[in-house]
Amino acid sequence: xxxxxxxxxxxxxxxxxxxxxxxxxxxxxxxxxxxxxxxxxxxxxxxxxxxxxxxxxxxxxxxxxxxxxxxxxxxxxxxxxxxxxxxxxxxxxxxxxx
Numbered sequence: 271x272x273x274x275x276x277x278x279x280x281x282x283x284x285x286x287x288x289x290x291x292x293x294x295x296x297x298x299x300x301x302x303x304x305x306x307x308x309x310x311x312x313x314x315x316x317x318x319x320x321x322x323x324x325x326x327x328x329x330x331x332x333x334x335x336x337x338x339x340x341x342x343x344x345x346x347x348x349x350x351x352x353x354x355x356x357x358x359x360x361x362x363x364x365x366x367x368x
Contacts, residue, residue, distance in 0.1 A: 308337035308345050319363035320344055
């Protein structure tokens, strides 16, 4: 009788271990990208502080296009040698990391 009770206890114990699975967690990651509205302006309309800062930082850079947003931040599409890129500056000529 002891063996029967022991066998039943072991059997029930192994079933509960089998039934207790690891919980599955679904992690959902939301990425929100806020695209700022930039309006194209003429290169001549850039503040002198921005053009002076560009001449100081990148003397051989050529401005292809200039843009402005509602916060008076400027995006400059420039070309230096064979490389092209965009720079961001505020109206005082301070560079902005974006």
